[in-house]
Amino acid sequence: MRFDLTDLRLFCDVADAGSITGGAEKSALALAAASTRIRGMEEALGAPLLTRSRAGVTPTEAGRTLLKHARGILADAQRMREDLSVFSGGLIGQVRLLANTNALTEFLPEALSSFLADHPQVSVDLEERLSDEIVGLVAEGAADAGIVAGTVDVGALATYPFRSDRFVIVAPPGHPLAAQASVRFAQVLDYDLVGLDRASSLQRFLAGKAAREGKPLRLRVQLRSFDAVCRLVECGVGVGVVPATTAARAAKTMALARVELADDWAVRELKIVVRADEELRPHAKALVESLKA
Known part of the structure; x- marks a missing residue:
């Protein structure tokens, strides 16, 4: 069986991303090339390395064993590059x-x-x-x-x-939440929201909290930065959940109301x-x- 470093890096990226598509993107490979490499690895081993489903992929027992060894081999290869780069004047x-x-x-x-x-x-x-x-x-x-x-x-x-930081609610002046000193996240879910891209870790975290409350996130628009969220909130599109540091900075130039979140998880x-x-x-x-x- 022959696995090169590109194979091993790809397999680690696929396992981390939970999908071949995500792994291919992280490895800077075309999806077709990544799929071919994964299939080639499975054929060389004679056993499946991934369990495939509509939700993505997860490593099999053989895949978990490969993952453990692959991480060690890649770490050793990185150390070798670092030690040798001293002689070429590159990154160490x-x-x-x-x-x-x-x-x-x-x-x-x-x-x-x-x-x-x-x-x-x-x-x-x-x-x-x-x-x-x-x-x-x-x-x-x-x-x-x-x-x-x-x-x-x-x-x-x-x-x-x-x-240390905490999450707060930002709302446009005149919004029903704007006059509140503090609110719970369950109350916020009754209103339209401006949020981050679905791939962001915070947005996935908030979606999980909303699911536990038995309510959906009423997302009107999703953006790539907290500053952009604040700008759309100022325009009256909805309310947003942002760090207190972001809210304080944005409030210097935007018309925004800041409302404390009473939930324990809001303190970071x-x-x-x-x-x-x-x-x-x-x-x-x-x-x-x-x-x-």
């Missing part, structure tokens, strides 16, 4: 960092810019994920570190405090998660130390 390392929506949009741009300025030969592969997904991927070794909500169970991972203590300090490569450890600072 890459760190894979996962973050939820709040951390990604509100806090990481400034934190990462400082780190990258101080480490010009290190690159950061940053990806948005749900907090519970981040915990699983870091634990599996699929990422060097992650930033998650403080409410998620991190298992045996080491944690460090990162930032963000944490850095890693497997263990001794497992981190030097540049990954340097990034974590930078984020902690």
Whole structure:
């Protein structure tokens, strides 16, 4: 059986994305080429690696075994590239960092810019994920570190405090919610909403909360940034759920009412998660130390 590094990277990307389409996109391969590679791997092994369904794909027992070995091989290959790149004057390392929506949009741009300025030969592969997904991927070794909500169970991972924030409701002046001091999310679900793209981790999180309340999200429009959400809210399209830091910044230039969310999950203590300090490569450890600072 012959699996090259492209095969192994593709299989990891497919497993992480939960679909061959998503894995092909992450691996920068055409869907047809990715499907052919996966089938070739299964034929070479003589056993299925993925269980396919309408909801996507999940690794079989053989696939989970391959995934474990593939992550180790790819990590070793990355270390080799980093060690050899010193001789060519190129990048000496890459760190894979996962973050939820709040951390990604509100806090990481400034934190990462400082780190990258101080480490010009290190690159950061940053990806948005749900907090519970981040915990699983870091634990599996699929990422060097992650930033998650403080409410998620991190298992045996080491944690460090990162930032604090909370979600609030932004509403246009005159909206029924605008005069409220605080509301529960269940009340918000009675009104039209302006939200983020369905692929965002926050939007998936809110959809889950709405499902638990037994109500749908009445999304009028979905956008790619919190600032865009605030602009559409100001225009009267609906109300939005955004970080308090975003709402405070937007309120300086937009006509917006800010309303506290009374739900416990609205308070966001963000944490850095890693497997263990001794497992981190030097540049990954340097990034974590930078984020902690």
